[in-house]
Amino acid sequence: IAEAALVMDEPTIKYLSMTPATSGLFRGLMWETYKNAHRSGALFDLYLSSDLDHPRMKDYKLYIFTNQCYVDAETMARIQAKLRRNGATAVWLYAPGYITSAGFSLDSMRELTGMTFKAEQPGGSAPAPVITRQDGGNLEAVSYRGFQSMYNPRGLTPAQLRELCQRLGIHVYADADDVLSANANFLMLHTSTAGEKTITLPRPSRVTELISGKVVAEKTTQFKENLDPGITRVYRLE
Structure with a gap:
């Protein structure tokens, strides 16, 4: 009966450096968002990005893409086709589409999400780029290719997830972060x-x-x- 879904991407994992900083970053994006979804008072189902074109997967009002940093043409088409089916809302975390087979790409991010971004390299032995949206604020929606697109640079709190669900007419059972x-x-x-x-x-x-x-x-x-x-x-x- 859930009307919202968390989506995690397996191919992205192989592109991550296993430094404490990177591990901490992605733990916040994936594991903390997963835990917070269960404290939001709303119901979320969990999928891999490779599930999105499966005929038995239902359509949801809200999709949270926790770590969709890697994307290729096939994956992008699969994601966008799913979102267009019912004009769903996608929330992209951190660096959606930034990693491609040809290298890092802000154009790929724009093609995937419909938003423009800037990436800054802070330096270090295995730097994680700092990504900022250039054409709007965090969790500000833009209409794109038949769906709504939002961005947040980090994992989502129970309150943020709850507010998103309420905004989209998704039932919220409770608001006490239990x-x-x-x-x-x-x-x-x-x-x-x-x-x-x-x-x-x-x-x-x-x-x-x-x-x-x-x-x-x-x-x-x-x-x-x-x-x-x-x-x-x-x-x-x-």
Whole structure:
């Protein structure tokens, strides 16, 4: 039931220098964004970029391209065709399309995303270029080839992911940065902090906490529980 997807690219990995700085950069782009998606209160599915033309992959409103630094003509066509199918929004992190078989290319970045960029080399034994967008601000949308395109130079926080989803009409269950996952019949919440937790459902449901068997709410689109930190709850939605 997710309406947003995280997309990770395997070919990019072989072009990375395994220095602490580079590892830290891409850990923020990929792993931290993945963790933060599960704390955003919205639902995200996870794919590889090679999955995008698979006939069984559904269309999403939002795609977060966590590390699409390498691109070739085939990959670019696959990505853009998927985005055009339903006029989706793409959010590109750090250096989308910067690495090609011919070397580094700002033209390739523009061709992939519809935005213009500048790259500065800070120096060092294995420098990671500093990429800045030249034609707009971070997370400012541009219409391009039948889809919406946004850029952010680093990984996304739970709040940023939540705001993107709300902007695109994607359902957000909660806003407290707790770990949350759900499907049509069940919802799991693991609390990061203490306090009253408000869960908003996409449809009226009878909510039962599975472990205790307690009926929390009847035919509601919103329920609340006061929970300690580090507590896991699994709810059945009927």
